[in-house]
Amino acid sequence: xxxxxxxxxxxxxxxxxxxxxxxxxxxxxxxxxxxxxxxxxxxxxxxxxxxxxxxxxxxxxxxxxxxxxxxxxxxxxxxxxxxxxxxxxx
Numbered sequence: 001x002x003x004x005x006x007x008x009x010x011x012x013x014x015x016x017x018x019x020x021x022x023x024x025x026x027x028x029x030x031x032x033x034x035x036x037x038x039x040x041x042x043x044x045x046x047x048x049x050x051x052x053x054x055x056x057x058x059x060x061x062x063x064x065x066x067x068x069x070x071x072x073x074x075x076x077x078x079x080x081x082x083x084x085x086x087x088x089x090x
Contacts, residue, residue: 015069039076
């Protein structure tokens, strides 16, 4: 019995960022209220591009722009801050 060897699919490691305590507070607040912002690789284009998906109460929306490794986490933080400021009415 012979086995077919499959070619390994391309993989991509996400960029890394040291989060500040105030950013973690904002992200935690959003996640508790079912507001999530995540990144996925843009497999259709260049390998250093990322897509941002925003999920609010189970509804997912995709940002039409594509971001590179240097800017994607800053944009992710901007989205969390936007939704924190929008829905945090204290």
